[in-house]
Each structure stands twice: as structure tokens, then as C-alpha cells.
Amino acid sequence: MMGEFDSIRPYADHEVPAVLARLLADPIFLGTLTRFRFPRLAGPFGWLLKPLIAHRLRQQLADVNSVGALQERIEPYIDHTVERATDGVTYSGLEQLKAGTPYLFLANHRDIVMDPAFVNYAVFHAGLPTPRIAIGDNLLQRPFVSDLMRLNKSFIVHRSLTGRREKLAAFQLLSAYINHSIRVDGQSIWIAQAEGRAKDGDDRTDSAILKMFHMSRKDETFADVLGSLNLIPVSISYEYDPCDQAKARELSIRASTGSYEKAPGEDDASIALGITGYKGRVHIHFGAPVIAGFEDAKQLASLMDQHILGGYRLFPVHYLAYSQWDERDSALQVPTAEQLFAADELAKARGEWQRRLDACPVEQRPWLIRQYATPVRNQYRIKAGLPL
Known part of the structure; x- marks a missing residue:
């Protein structure tokens, strides 16, 4: 039955070893990985690093023969990436x-x-x-x-x-x-x-x-x-x-x-x-x-x-952006960030939001504000029973 979905479906467990072998022999994949892991060294020493990375991955993935086993093996890396880039x-x-x-x-x-x-x-x-x-x-x-x-x-x-x-x-x-x-x-x-x-x-x-x-x-x-x-x-x-x-x-x-x-x-x-x-x-x-x-x-x-x-979930930055938005809806009862968040949390958000505004060219700022303000308008329209 599964034959009809072969062009789009995920790989099945029995296909995992062959696909991993193909990946570990792909120079473009290994080059991308090398640049991701060693951004400064990838240029001058890429020729040396690529085979080392491939060898190391072959060792780490040698016993992986199912999708579940692969997910278990990469989970710590995903967790690390998630935790490093978020609060x-x-x-x-x-x-x-x-x-x-x-x-x-x-x-x-x-x-x-x-x-x-x-x-x-x-x-x-x-x-x-x-x-x-x-x-x-x-x-x-x-x-x-x-x-x-x-x-x-x-x-x-x-x-x-x-x-x-x-x-x-x-x-x-x-x-x-x-x-x-x-x-x-x-x-x-x-x-x-x-x-x-x-x-x-x-x-x-x-x-x-x-x-x-x-x-x-x-x-x-x-x-x-x-x-x-x-x-x-x-x-x-x-x-x-x-x-x-x-x-x-x-x-x-x-x-x-x-x-x-x-x-x-x-x-x-x-x-x-x-x-x-x-x-x-x-x-x-x-x-x-x-x-x-x-x-x-x-x-x-x-x-x-x-x-x-x-x-x-609306964060302080969403309310800060909403208060600066030209298109905010006067019919909505939206509280200010000061009414909702603790002073230290708000101070941190103010600093980060200002940094983003400063980095944004003036003519593009309304579009930056809109991105953060729109979820506030949408949520308060729902709360008020108004059409979106």
C-alpha cells in the first residue's frame, strides 16, 4: 500500500542505515556541517576537518538502525540548540x-x-x-x-x-x-x-x-x-x-x-x-x-x-510594540505593559526592544512594530468577541 506515497513520505526504519551512509559520503552535507561546527576553521582547514567529522559521525551513528534510535541520539543536540538560543x-x-x-x-x-x-x-x-x-x-x-x-x-x-x-x-x-x-x-x-x-x-x-x-x-x-x-x-x-x-x-x-x-x-x-x-x-x-x-x-x-x-502567549515586547503602533484599535481595552509585568522584566524587554528598533532602518520600523503588535490586537479582539 505504501508504494503510492513513496515520493513524499518520511523514511522507514529499514531505510535509515542506507540514507545515513549516503549523507556521510555527501561532500556538500559534510561541508555545511564543518562550517556550522567550526566557522573560523572551515575555510583554511575544511579539507582536513570534513573527513574527521565524517569519521566521528560514522562512529556515533554506527548502531543507529531506526528513526526512533536516531531521534534518541540527536535529542541532546536539539535540546542544547534550543536551550542555547532561548531564555x-x-x-x-x-x-x-x-x-x-x-x-x-x-x-x-x-x-x-x-x-x-x-x-x-x-x-x-x-x-x-x-x-x-x-x-x-x-x-x-x-x-x-x-x-x-x-x-x-x-x-x-x-x-x-x-x-x-x-x-x-x-x-x-x-x-x-x-x-x-x-x-x-x-x-x-x-x-x-x-x-x-x-x-x-x-x-x-x-x-x-x-x-x-x-x-x-x-x-x-x-x-x-x-x-x-x-x-x-x-x-x-x-x-x-x-x-x-x-x-x-x-x-x-x-x-x-x-x-x-x-x-x-x-x-x-x-x-x-x-x-x-x-x-x-x-x-x-x-x-x-x-x-x-x-x-x-x-x-x-x-x-x-x-x-x-x-x-x-503575549510577552512584554508585544505590549510595548502595540503602544507604538499607528494602527492600534481604539475600541479595544488593551492594558499597558506597566499594568501587566514586573518592573525588572519590563526593563529588560525595553532594552531589547530598543536595541531592535535602533538596528532597523527608519523606513522599515513600522513593519517591525507591526510584527510584534498584531498578536495583541488579534487576541484582544477575540477576548472582546469582535470579528478578527
Whole structure:
């Protein structure tokens, strides 16, 4: 049966040794690893370091012959990366997840790699199996990236197709795979609520993604199909976004010229910065399963938005940005940062926020402010029962 999903599915346990061997013989992968581990020495001594790193990895991974064993082996490195680039990760709502039940996690999307990594981190540390992760093929330009992601339970979403029929066929396959994963394999899925990161801080669920889940089971009603997938709204809140300056720059250029061309290697740079850059505190909230209360994709998208935006953790910086925002909503009763946070916490946030504003060119600042202010507006509109 699994043959039909071979082009997109994650690697199975029996494929792990061969894929690891391929990676450890890939000079581009080893070069990337060398630059990551030894940024200063990689240039002059790369020829020497690459074979040493490959040898060391072969020793460390010699007995790894399943995806679970690989995750156990890399977990300490993930934890180290997470802990080094944050002031702590907290989570809430995990107690609602039951062992043995597969879920469809639908999350807001701010960072290419770290969004699913933090969800994995929370779920792994709660002793539950990690989900399979949807990743766009636009990020898999190098074969080694695709291999790495598929080793870590990622499956591929074909986004770069242009023809309508090809797109339709790809969505049909994706829909069938997600339904098969949850209902037959009993494996959870993580997918972002919309294609592409919410660069302006406005997290919204794209109803097209919800319709896609239904595509492979058209003979059943939308409500029945989506109700059977154990949909969990996930809110990921970063106190600070390492890519906020780049996002402000892109939005500013887009607003003034009407378009934005990515430079070669720009995705790679934002992936690296997203992983290693300072994030302050991070909070992940898992909502209760949304299995009823909707008839169609539009109603469900609105319901998911209420849960995801309502579960978002607002930090002092969000209120500081909101107070500076030209577009803040006078009808909303939003308290000031001073009313909500302790003086020392607020002083630290003020310093960091000012540093970010100072580093941002004046014409791009409104876009930086918007990123941090929008979640405040959205959450207080939900609290007030107002439309988003």
C-alpha cells in the first residue's frame, strides 16, 4: 500500500542505515556541517576537518538502525540548540493529549525549522511519539536537506508545481497521505496553518489547507472528515523573532515596490538564523481537539483562528510594540505593559526592544512594530468577541 506515497513520505526504519551512509559520503552535507561546527576553521582547514567529522559521525551513528534510535541520539543536540538560543521553553495543554491517539497539529507559522522543532521538543519530553512534519519542497533544494528531513519524520509538500493538474494531483496525494497516516498508521501530523511564514505577525488559517484534508474523502461530508482527524490548534509564541529585521525589510520593500525577489541562499540564511538566533522565551500552547462546531472550511478556519490566537502567549515586547503602533484599535481595552509585568522584566524587554528598533532602518520600523503588535490586537479582539 505504501508504494503510492513513496515520493513524499518520511523514511522507514529499514531505510535509515542506507540514507545515513549516503549523507556521510555527501561532500556538500559534510561541508555545511564543518562550517556550522567550526566557522573560523572551515575555510583554511575544511579539507582536513570534513573527513574527521565524517569519521566521528560514522562512529556515533554506527548502531543507529531506526528513526526512533536516531531521534534518541540527536535529542541532546536539539535540546542544547534550543536551550542555547532561548531564555527557556514552556508549554501548556499537553495534558489533553492521550498516548496512543494520533493528532493533526495545526500551528501558526513563524519559523521554518523551529516551529515544528519546538512542537517535537514539547511532545518528546512529554513521552509521546513525535509527529510527522509537513515541509515544503521549496526548502529542499539540496538532496542532503531532503534526506535529513525525511529521516526525522518529515514528508514533502509539493509547492513548486505550476500546472493546475499537477497541483491538484499533488494535493490529492497529500490529503490521502495525511488521512492514511492518522487513520491507518496511527501517526500524528504537524502542518502549518498557512503556506509561508506570517511575516507581519498576523497568524491566520488558510481554508485551502483545511479543504485539502477533505480532498481524498470527498464521498464523506467535510464536517465528518475533519472531525475524524483529531485537529489540535497549536500556538507557538516567540518573545523575539531572530528573523524580525529581515521580515521587516521584505515587507517594506514589497510595500514600496510591489514585489520582492529573494536573493540566492536567502532561505538558507533565514533557516540558520532561525535556529541559532536569540528568541527570548518561547511558549507552545496545545488547544483542545476541535472535532465539531463547523460545517465548512471557512467556519473551521475561523474557529482555528480563535483557538490559535487566543492561546498565544503575549510577552512584554508585544505590549510595548502595540503602544507604538499607528494602527492600534481604539475600541479595544488593551492594558499597558506597566499594568501587566514586573518592573525588572519590563526593563529588560525595553532594552531589547530598543536595541531592535535602533538596528532597523527608519523606513522599515513600522513593519517591525507591526510584527510584534498584531498578536495583541488579534487576541484582544477575540477576548472582546469582535470579528478578527
